[in-house]
Amino acid sequence: MKIAVVGCGYVFDIYMRTLRAHPELTIIGVFDINSERSRRVGNFYKLRIYGSYEAMLADSEVDAVINLTSIQAHFAVTKQALEAGKHVYSEKPLTKSLNDSAQLFDIAREHCVRLYAAPCNIYSDMIRTIYEAVGSGAIGKPRLIYAELDDNPIHLLDFDRVISPTGAPWPLEEELREGCTYEHLGYHLVWICGLLGPAVAVTAYSSELVESKVSTLPPYLGTPDYSVACLHFRNGESARITCSFVAPRDHRLRVIGDKGELAGDSYRHYRSPVYLEQYTKMSLNARKFQTLRAHPMLGRLFGVGGKRLPLVHNWKSHAVLKDQAQSATFKQRLLEWVRRREIYAQDKFIGIAEMAREIREDKPQFLSPDFLLHVNELTLIVQAAGPGGIATKPTTTFAPLGDIPGTLTSPAGHDASCWVHLALC
Numbered sequence: 001m002k003i004a005v006v007g008c009g010y011v012f013d014i015y016m017r018t019l020r021a022h023p024e025l026t027i028i029g030v031f032d033i034n035s036e037r038s039r040r041v042g043n044f045y046k047l048r049i050y051g052s053y054e055a056m057l058a059d060s061e062v063d064a065v066i067n068l069t070s071i072q073a074h075f076a077v078t079k080q081a082l083e084a085g086k087h088v089y090s091e092k093p094l095t096k097s098l099n100d101s102a103q104l105f106d107i108a109r110e111h112c113v114r115l116y117a118a119p120c121n122i123y124s125d126m127i128r129t130i131y132e133a134v135g136s137g138a139i140g141k142p143r144l145i146y147a148e149l150d151d152n153p154i155h156l157l158d159f160d161r162v163i164s165p166t167g168a169p170w171p172l173e174e175e176l177r178e179g180c181t182y183e184h185l186g187y188h189l190v191w192i193c194g195l196l197g198p199a200v201a202v203t204a205y206s207s208e209l210v211e212s213k214v215s216t217l218p219p220y221l222g223t224p225d226y227s228v229a230c231l232h233f234r235n236g237e238s239a240r241i242t243c244s245f246v247a248p249r250d251h252r253l254r255v256i257g258d259k260g261e262l263a264g265d266s267y268r269h270y271r272s273p274v275y276l277e278q279y280t281k282m283s284l285n286a287r288k289f290q291t292l293r294a295h296p297m298l299g300r301l302f303g304v305g306g307k308r309l310p311l312v313h314n315w316k317s318h319a320v321l322k323d324q325a326q327s328a329t330f331k332q333r334l335l336e337w338v339r340r341r342e343i344y345a346q347d348k349f350i351g352i353a354e355m356a357r358e359i360r361e362d363k364p365q366f367l368s369p370d371f372l373l374h375v376n377e378l379t380l381i382v383q384a385a386g387p388g389g390i391a392t393k394p395t396t397t398f399a400p401l402g403d404i405p406g407t408l409t410s411p412a413g414h415d416a417s418c419w420v421h422l423a424l425c
C-alpha cells in the first residue's frame with residue numbers, strides 16, 4: 001500500500017521506528033502546515049515533500065493517508081482525504097464530536113474508502129496473551145477490569161526539552177490543553193471493549209486538579225488532568241479506568257475473574273510480561289501480610305501475582321525488536337536497546353498493516369466503524385464528565401469483534417523466523 005502522511009510532528013518519528021518491519025507499506029510523501037517540519041522529515045527519511053495538502057491528495061499514487069495532525073485538526077484533515085477518495089488512518093481521538101466522527105464514516109462509505117483510527121495496541125503480544133488466557137478459561141468468568149493510565153505529572157519533567165530524532169519538540173502545551181483523557185483513554189478502551197463488548201452504561205468523573213502547570217499557559221485550562229470511568233457491560237462485567245497527568249506513571253492493567261486474575265504492566269510495551277494468578281486460599285490470604293506486600297518476590301512464594309505466561313505472538317511481533325536507526329552509534333544503539341526493553345516498545349504501524357491487509361484481502365474491518373465510534377463516544381463522555389460527574393448510557397454500540405487477527409499459532413516457530421528475519425535486515 002502506498003501511503004502519504006499529513007502531520008510531521010513528534011509522533012511521526014515514533015511511527016517511523018518500526019516501518020522497516022512492514023515492507024508491504026511504502027511511505028511516499030509528507031505534508032505539514034509547518035513547511036519546515038515537512039522539509040526536515042522529508043529530507044531525513046528521503047520522502048516526497050508536498051507543497052500543499054491538496055497536492056498530496058491529488059497524487060494518484062497515494063492509496064491511503066495517515067493523519068498525524070494535532071487533535072483539533074483531525075476532523076477537517078480526515079474529511080478532505082476521504083472526499084479525495086483516499087483511505088484514512090487517523091491518530092486518536094478520531095474527532096472531538098461524535099456527530100463529526102459519524103459524518104466521517106458516512107463520507108467514507110459514500111466514497112467507497114475506509115476509515116481507521118488509533119490506538120492499535122489491541123494487536124500487541126501482551127493483549128493477545130490476555131485474550132487467549134481469558135478465552136481458555138484460565139481465570140474463570142471475567143468480572144472486573146482495573147486499568148490505570150497515570151502518566152506522570154508531565155509538567156515537572158522538562159518534557160518541553162524532549163525532541164524527536166528529526167527535531168520536533170514533544171508538544172507539552174498541546175498535551176496539557178487536550179488532556180490525559182483524550183490522549184490516553186483509548187489505549188485501554190480498545191482492548192477492554194474488544195474483550196467485553198460495548199459498554200451499556202458509563203459513570204464518569206473528570207477534573208482539573210493542578211493549576212499553573214507551565215508559565216506559558218493560563219493557570220486553568222478547562223481540561224481535565226484526571227478522570228475516572230466506570231463502565232458497565234451487557235453481561236454484568238465492570239471496568240474502571242483511571243487517567244491522569246498528576247500521579248506518577250502507572251499503566252497496570254488487571255483482568256479479574258472468578259478463579260484468578262491476569263496482570264500486565266503497560267499498554268506502551270507490546271511485549272509487556274503477563275502474569276496469571278489462579279487464586280488459592282493461600283495466595284488470597286497472603287495479601288493480608290504487610291511484609292509480603294512490601295516484598296513482592298516474597299509474596300510470589302505464596303502465589304501472589306502468579307506466574308509469567310509465555311507471550312502469544314503475531315505476524316509482526318518482530319517489529320518492536322527492530323530499530324530504525326541501524327547506522328546509529330554504539331551508545332545510541334545501547335540506549336535504544338534499554339528503551340525497547342525497559343520503557344516502551346510500540347509498533348504504531350501495526351494498525352496500518354492490518355488496515356492494508358484487510359483492504360488487500362477485501363475483508364471487513366476488524367476494528368469496525370461501529371467499534372471506533374463507540375470508543376470515540378466513551379472518550380468524549382469521560383472528558384466532558386466534569387467534577388459533578390455523569391451517569392449515562394452510550395448511544396453507540398457494536399457487534400462483537402471476534403478473534404484478534406494476525407495471531408501466530410506457533411509462538412516458538414515465530415520466534416525462530418523472527419530472529420532470522422532480523423538477521424537478514
Ligand SMILES: NC(=O)c1ccc[n+]([C@@H]2O[C@H](COP(=O)([O-])OP(=O)(O)OC[C@H]3O[C@@H](n4cnc5c(N)ncnc54)[C@H](O)[C@@H]3O)[C@@H](O)[C@H]2O)c1
Nearest residue numbers: 007008009010011032033034068069070071073091092171
Ligand atoms: N506525542 C506523542 O507521544 C503521541 C503519541 C501517540 C499519539 N499521539 C497523537 O498523534 C497526533 C499528533 O501528535 P504529535 O505529538 O505528533 O503532535 P505535534 O504537535 O508534535 O505534531 C502535530 C503536527 O501536525 C501539524 N498540523 C496541525 N494541523 C495541521 C493541518 N491542518 N494540516 C497539516 N499539518 C497540520 C503541526 O504543524 C504539527 O507539526 C495527536 O493526535 C496525538 O494525540 C501523540
